[in-house]
Amino acid sequence: xxxxxxxxxxxxxxxxxxxxxxxxxxxxxxxxxxxxxxxxxxxxxxxxxxxxxxx
Amino acid sequence: xxxxxxxxxxxxxxxxxxxxxxxxxxxxxxxxxxxxxxxxxxxxxxxxxxxxxxxxxxxxxxxxxxxxxxxxxxxxxxxxxxxxxxxxxxxxxxxxxxxxxxxxxxxxxxxxxxxxxxxxxxxxxxxxxxxxxxxxxxxxxxxxxxxxxxxxxxxxxxxxxxxxxxxxxxxxxxxxxxxxxxxxxxxxxxxxxxxxxxxxxxxxxxxxxxxxxxxxxxxxxxxxxxxxxxxxxxxxxxxxxxxxxxxxxxxxxxxxxxxxxxxxxxxxxxxxxxxxxxxxxxxxxxxxxxxxxxxxxxxxxxxxxxxxxxxxxxxxxxxxxxxxxxxxxxxxxxxxxxxxxxxxxxxxxxxxxxxxxxxxxxxxxxxxxxxxxxxxxxxxxxxxxxxxxxxxxxxxxxxxxxxxxxxxxxxxxxxxxxxxxxxxxxxxxxxxxxxxxxxxxxxxxxxxxxxxxxxxxxxxxxxxxxxxxxxxxxxxxxxxxxxxxxxxxxxxxxxxxxxxxxxxxxxxxxxxxxxxxxxxxxxxxxxxxxxxxxxxxxxxxxxxxxxxxxxxxxxxxxxxxxxxxxxxxxxxxxxxxxxxxxxxxxxxxxxxxxxxxxxxxxxxxxxxxxxxxxxxxxxxxxxxxxxxxxxxxxxxxxxxxxxxxxxxxxxxxxxxxxxxxxxxxxxxxxxxxxxxxxxxxxxxxxxxxxxxxxxxxxxxxxxxxxxx
Numbered sequence: 001x002x003x004x005x006x007x008x009x010x011x012x013x014x015x016x017x018x019x020x021x022x023x024x025x026x027x028x029x030x031x032x033x034x035x036x037x038x039x040x041x042x043x044x045x046x047x048x049x050x051x052x053x054x055x
Numbered sequence: 056x057x058x059x060x061x062x063x064x065x066x067x068x069x070x071x072x073x074x075x076x077x078x079x080x081x082x083x084x085x086x087x088x089x090x091x092x093x094x095x096x097x098x099x100x101x102x103x104x105x106x107x108x109x110x111x112x113x114x115x116x117x118x119x120x121x122x123x124x125x126x127x128x129x130x131x132x133x134x135x136x137x138x139x140x141x142x143x144x145x146x147x148x149x150x151x152x153x154x155x156x157x158x159x160x161x162x163x164x165x166x167x168x169x170x171x172x173x174x175x176x177x178x179x180x181x182x183x184x185x186x187x188x189x190x191x192x193x194x195x196x197x198x199x200x201x202x203x204x205x206x207x208x209x210x211x212x213x214x215x216x217x218x219x220x221x222x223x224x225x226x227x228x229x230x231x232x233x234x235x236x237x238x239x240x241x242x243x244x245x246x247x248x249x250x251x252x253x254x255x256x257x258x259x260x261x262x263x264x265x266x267x268x269x270x271x272x273x274x275x276x277x278x279x280x281x282x283x284x285x286x287x288x289x290x291x292x293x294x295x296x297x298x299x300x301x302x303x304x305x306x307x308x309x310x311x312x313x314x315x316x317x318x319x320x321x322x323x324x325x326x327x328x329x330x331x332x333x334x335x336x337x338x339x340x341x342x343x344x345x346x347x348x349x350x351x352x353x354x355x356x357x358x359x360x361x362x363x364x365x366x367x368x369x370x371x372x373x374x375x376x377x378x379x380x381x382x383x384x385x386x387x388x389x390x391x392x393x394x395x396x397x398x399x400x401x402x403x404x405x406x407x408x409x410x411x412x413x414x415x416x417x418x419x420x421x422x423x424x425x426x427x428x429x430x431x432x433x434x435x436x437x438x439x440x441x442x443x444x445x446x447x448x449x450x451x452x453x454x455x456x457x458x459x460x461x462x463x464x465x466x467x468x469x470x471x472x473x474x475x476x477x478x479x480x481x482x483x484x485x486x487x488x489x490x491x492x493x494x495x496x497x498x499x500x501x502x503x504x505x506x507x508x509x510x511x512x513x514x515x516x517x518x519x520x521x522x523x524x525x526x527x528x529x530x531x532x533x534x535x536x537x538x539x540x541x542x543x544x545x546x547x548x549x550x551x552x553x554x555x556x557x558x559x560x561x562x563x564x565x566x567x568x569x570x571x572x573x574x575x576x577x578x579x580x581x582x583x584x585x586x587x588x589x590x591x592x593x594x595x596x597x598x599x600x601x602x603x604x605x606x607x608x609x610x611x612x613x614x615x616x617x618x619x620x621x622x623x624x625x626x627x628x629x630x631x632x633x634x635x636x637x638x639x640x641x642x643x644x645x646x647x648x649x650x651x652x653x654x655x656x657x658x659x660x661x662x663x664x665x666x667x668x669x670x671x672x673x674x675x676x677x678x679x680x681x682x683x684x685x686x687x688x689x690x691x692x693x694x695x696x697x698x699x700x701x702x703x704x705x706x707x708x709x710x711x712x713x714x715x716x717x718x719x720x721x722x723x724x725x726x727x728x729x730x731x732x733x734x735x736x737x738x739x740x741x742x743x744x745x746x747x748x749x750x751x752x753x754x755x756x757x758x759x760x761x762x763x
Contacts, residue, residue, distance in 0.1 A: 016565050023561060024303060031299050034541040035292045047291040049138055049212040050281050 058524040063136045065423055065521055067149040071129035074157060075412060076505055078125060082117030083498045089114050090491040094484045096675040104168040106675050108601025112179045113167045118404060121160045123268055126412040130275040131218050135202055138212045140525035144201025148194050155191035159184060171241040174598035174634050175256050177263050178232050182243045185233040196222045203548040207525040213294040217274030219548060220302050220555040224266040232259035238692045246700060249629025250317055250577050253637055254570055258309035258563055265305040272411055276344050283360050283418050289346035293339055300336035302555060304329050306562035311382035315611040317626040322566055330382030337375035344368040359434040363414030366442060370406025392607055392641040395456025398449045405445045405497055413504055420508050424515025433507045441500035448493030455486035464615040472618055476644040481671045580627035582757040585702045588690050588712040589719040593746025596739055607638035608647040621648035628754055631702050643674060648751030655723055656730035658744045680740045719745055
């Protein structure tokens with residue numbers, strides 16, 4: 001149960017933020033690409049989902 | 056294609072709506088009582104149960120988890136069914152969810168006023184309730200995913216993404232932050248200590264704001280705003296970006312609550328960077344909401360629900376501009392610990408959550424009861440009185456925060472602190488009075504709404520059976536060759552949940568792992584020793600009475616703070632603090648170095664009547680501490696628990712803990728006797744004095760040694 005310092009040090013800790021930065025930027029590039037290239041009709045359909053009710 | 060007939064479950068929506076209104080009134084009333092105690096401490100009627108330190112957590116928990124919580128479920132249960140063209144998965148689960156949540160609220164209210172608390176802000180509830188919350192939350196998720204699986208609409212509208220992210224992230228936050236070992240049925244210690252506890256706690260605290268007060272309400276904004284305005288959201292593309300950017304960035308921002316504290320500098324910087332980036336998705340969402348109304352602003356004039364929603368979205372914009380600004384270290388240096396933060400959160404709570412909920416209720420209740428709102432005029436009055444309430448609440452608090460901070464930092468030309476801490480307190484009183492007037496107005500508005508809605512319910516008939524029809528989804532989806540990867544996520548709730556979880560887990564891991572694993576992040580200090588049994592008991596009294604709601608134990612490395620309180624706080628000082636007690640507000644002075652500053656008798660008299668030692672003090676009186684006997688029944692269990700958590704008490708120490716405790720208590724009573732105070736050694740006050748006199752002592756010893 002002791003949650004205090006299992007290790008004295010971690011080697012290559014610098015890779016952590018680097019990996020997360022790459023994941024972050026990569027994911028955003030993909031989403032942005034999708035937003036730009038995506039099918040307009042598809043977005044239009046999704047956009048109207050809340051209004052497609054009979055009342 | 057054959058159309059399937061089905062019925063919506065309106066009853067559960069109605070029940071959650073009623074609970075939202077009821078707990079909203081209770082939460083706001085408790086807030087008002089707490090606000091009045093800030094200038095009239097005697098409003099607590101000298102009862103422990105109604106004292107500020109206990110009802111402040113009651114207020115925050117009631118407003119967040121009872122008012123907003125039920126509001127979330129009301130919004131989700133209504134919109135989810137209609138967006139998916141399906142009834143909620145199971146009526147039984149809906150029932151368990153509803154009643155389970157109400158039982159949690161009642162248990163929370165009872166335990167908090169009784170002083171059963173973990174002492175971690177917004178996570179005060181003790182472990183049995185934590186387990187109950189987990190179970191009910193799972194029921195909610197089960198019901199939601201069951202509905203999603205049985206849906207008749209293939210694509211998941213963006214509102215549902217926000218609901219799914221809410222479900223999975225709140226589950227993660229709640230579990231990670233609540234890992235604690237029980238000492239007794241209503242007492243536990245968190246496994247984390249000091250800096251680590253602080254980091255986990257504010258990762259939780261910040262993201263409770265993000266994933267309980269924000270994402271579900273954004274989902275509701277994306278459904279109800281277009282619905283009420285009868286036009287689709289401005290940009291669906293923007294909503295996709297909004298979603299991913301918001302959940303990705305939010306999770307990192309927690310450490311901005313800990314700027315200039317003993318948390319490692321790199322963690323603080325990470326928090327700052329991500330907080331500043333957060334303005335982009337937040338404002339993207341606000342703009343998306345407001346632009347939905349472009350060309351339709353005339354509808355806002357005639358529709359009171361829309362009025363509330365517009366102010367709500369605007370308040371969201373203001374609060375999310377202010378948030379990143381407050382995360383700048385130089386701004387935090389001024390605002391932290393002051394009433395500025397109180398103003399900031401109330402713009403969010405009253406404006407964004409409050410007004411969004413009111414707007415939805417004004418639209419939903421007449422719809423559920425197939426009638427028109429009883430009085431549009433009364434609702435409009437509510438709108439104006441509520442808006443005025445927010446302004447009269449926020450403006451004095453901003454002003455007070457600024458003034459407090461500049462007085463704390465003021466030096467005379469001779470280089471002395473210009474103001475006693477007490478001066479900075481008494482100067483706040485007019486602002487506290489103004490704030491309670493603002494709060495009264497806001498509450499009055501809510502009472503008017505309740506009356507209006509009850510009248511509406513009386514004239515209408517409840518739409519118990521609401522039928523709809525839609526074709527069933529055909530077994531396999533025919534994906535066309537050009538299908539895009541993101542659509543794969545849009546169609547699949549489980550994928551969406553897993554990817555959301557990965558996205559939110561990364562931020563937490565990158566911040567926690569180094570702090571937990573790398574020793575150099577928390578340098579130890581040789582003179583820092585574990586608490587004695589009596590001090591530990593005193594500390595638990597400190598936690599029980601909610602002292603952390605007004606006192607910090609964290610001296611920031613500023614001249615104005617070291618001159619007032621002493622040496623700034625170091626990470627190594629807190630290694631035995633389960634939980635940490637840094638606090639987030641300084642209504643009273645910091646206590647990190649209070650030990651040895653005054654004699655024991657000063658504390659004794661001060662707890663009996665604070666104004667006797669500090670004329671003009673607004674601290675409540677604690678006469679019961681002088682009378683109540685210390686409950687030493689669990690001292691042994693407490694020492695054992697601490698040992699399991701890694702606190703280095705010697706072997707067999709728990710067996711001699713009682714003797715040690717009596718010995719130290721006797722020393723304190725003898726000290727008190729010298730000053731003419733007779734007290735029994737087994738009273739709670741003795742333990743509390745022992746704890747207060749210990750605070751900061753270890754580091755003072757270190758300094759003395761260095762000087763020699």
